[in-house]
Amino acid sequence: MPGRTKTRDDAPEEVDTSMDDAPTSAQQPAEEENGDAMQEDEEEGEEDPFEEEEEPQRVRILPGSSETAASFEFLKEGHTLGNALRYIIMKNPDVEFCAYAIPHPSEDKMNLRIQTYDTTTAAAALAKGLQDLEDLCDVVADEFWTQREKFEATPEQVRKRQEEAERRQAAQAS
């Protein structure tokens, strides 16, 4: 038995020592070899606040609200979304009143007040506003790029691009 245990010990001893180091020494080369894949797994979750499915809830309804007259509190939003959203919600004929406010400049919050007629609810008006704003962005992006392509195709612009390319080539050659 002692002999056997010794041989047994002997064999795993190498494995044992290497297993001690395994977590660090085996992980590090793996990280270096295909580092991107490993790190992506690791980091997704904490990083990329805009690409994650697990978005923290950033809207809440404030106390004292009713179905047709509600105040919403947005976290981490400001004038950028506030004013754009206010405008598009005011464009809704079912909305009686809409306004936004930044209650305090050092708090990253934006409040939005919506009062509607009986034909809809405040929450529905807000959801419609967000949808309309998305549609607006689509139209703007479409028109912007089609006009850009048209502009780039004008002879004057083509000439300018050519000159620019030549200048770059000349700079590279020298």
Add this chain to the structure above:
Amino acid sequence: MAPSSGRRQPPSAEELDERNIVGINKETVTNTVSNDYPENYANEEHAWDKDAFRNSFKVQWHQNEQFEAQFSLVGVDASIANAFRRILIAEIPTLAIDIVYIHNNTSVIQDEVLAHRLGLIPFTGGKKGLREWMRFWRRPAEGEGAYDTTFDNNTVCLKLKAQCTHNKNAPANSKDPKELYHNAHLYAKDITFEPLGAQPKFFSGEDAIRPFNPDILIAKLRPHQEVDIEMHMHKGYGWDHAKWSPVATASYRLMPTITITQPILGDDARKFAGCFMDGVIGLEPVTRQEARQKGSGYEGHEGELKAVVKDPMRDTVSREALRHPEFEGKVKLGRRRDHFIFSIESTGQWDSDELFLEAVKTLKKKCQVLRPQVTNMVYTY
């Protein structure tokens, strides 16, 4: 007109045009507030309609260089245009020097001032790597090691190492520090980039991380002074620090309008043209036809020069014309409230036209993220 007959017909084109013009007077501005909301005008819709917007919205391009673009958005509200402008400045991510490790700095510039200068230098590099591959760096939490969150796909490492020495071969009577010493001036181009991990795949050759303008002066040194610095670049947003703003300027102005209501002729016309920027007002001879037309104000002035509006976009709306009594009542200044002349100057990491598109995408993304949250929200009433 009987009150009952009050706006029953749809408004004329002229009237619609007038609605969108901000009046600019000597000391006041009028009609500044948007009015295209439902119930603002009797018998007019004004509700949001995607197709109607698609028909009325126009983009006009004026200039499209890689890092400088000018274009107009026509038919959009100020709140929307302003949202795009704000996003351009503060909500599009870029890469900038974030952490500076000063191993040695014996120059006259203090460590913190030097670090601040370094942070503000705009860098550029491979777009694919910057946009798609690079991620945001996270500050290590308490208990974590200082570099536990630092990886090749969220940090770019730069070095700046230089020592100023005497130039033995300098001309005897030279007084120019650049001749007298080596490394008397440290420029942005002296910063070296070392690709780490998988970075060579995205940032090599033409795509290397480099200062967009190589000639930015960082510090001046004298013999025996030395700078040895390591820098970590991270991605960030303009709302955190201006060094992460992708634009030098992103601004809009409203299209000016100039309406000459009564003829301005001869020397007056020349003086009138001088009240505006070059090219805004042109001088043209009065034609025979105009001179013949009764009540036009041109009778008997054939061949004289008259002032005509050529290119109102170039005007700065200085209101100089309103100061002179001879033009009183003859000219009306204004701005189109729904015509935004955007000007976007990039700092080099993005192309200007791409930037605007990215801003539109960002606003859309904001809505996309929030809409499901509104429907899934806990309603307490």
